[in-house]
Amino acid sequence: MKKIIYRCRQVWRAVSATITADEAAWVQQWLQDKEYQVWQEMALADRRHTCDVAKLCYDHSRHLSAPEQTLLLRAALLHDLGKRRARLRLWHRILYVLLKAAGRPLDRPTAPSLAVSPLAVIVHHAHLGAREATQKNWDDELVFLIRHHHSPPLLISGRRHPWHLLQLLQDADNRC
Numbered sequence: 001m002k003k004i005i006y007r008c009r010q011v012w013r014a015v016s017a018t019i020t021a022d023e024a025a026w027v028q029q030w031l032q033d034k035e036y037q038v039w040q041e042m043a044l045a046d047r048r049h050t051c052d053v054a055k056l057c058y059d060h061s062r063h064l065s066a067p068e069q070t071l072l073l074r075a076a077l078l079h080d081l082g083k084r085r086a087r088l089r090l091w092h093r094i095l096y097v098l099l100k101a102a103g104r105p106l107d108r109p110t111a112p113s114l115a116v117s118p119l120a121v122i123v124h125h126a127h128l129g130a131r132e133a134t135q136k137n138w139d140d141e142l143v144f145l146i147r148h149h150h151s152p153p154l155l156i157s158g159r160r161h162p163w164h165l166l167q168l169l170q171d172a173d174n175r176c
């Protein structure tokens with residue numbers, strides 16, 4: 001119960017937050033122009049959240065090579081791009097937290113072909129985001145990190161993936 005209240009408070013903080021000009025400039029330095037444009041299209045709550053996830057990833061990635069750190073930071077900033085598909089209100093975000101806490105089957109591997117309702121979008125945002133990233137020809141590794149940012153490791157197949165980056169991303173995402 002404490003964890004649910006904590007997560008709901010985080011959601012509330014995110015929807016009532018701001019991004020400073022310095023933070024936006026810091027974000028911009030990690031992204032290519034078109035990626036930054038996508039980040040700017042995200043709701044303020046999601047930009048606040050992704051900025052916080054990216055800062056944590058930055059703090060925990062100093063041991064990585066420069067290309068790996070850049071990939072991780074791009075994933076941190078863009079992982080929730082699928083949420084742009086609907087106008088998500090506070091109650092959608094809170095309901096999502098509650099459904100997850102109740103153990104409802106969320107983030108299934110197969111997204112519906114047409115996810116239009118806000119709740120469907122929030123439930124399937126990882127797969128919707130990965131699909132959009134694929135259409136934009138973003139790197140396979142970035143698509144992998146977006147697709148699986150909520151996946152339990154047991155549900156992911158394949159060895160040639162940046163598992164260590166996924167772990168860092170999931171850890172930071174779960175704390176923000």
Ligand SMILES: [Fe+2]
Pocket residue numbers: 079080125126149150
């Ligand atoms: Fe997410």
Ligand SMILES: [Fe+2]
Pocket residue numbers: 049053079080173
């Ligand atoms: Fe997230």
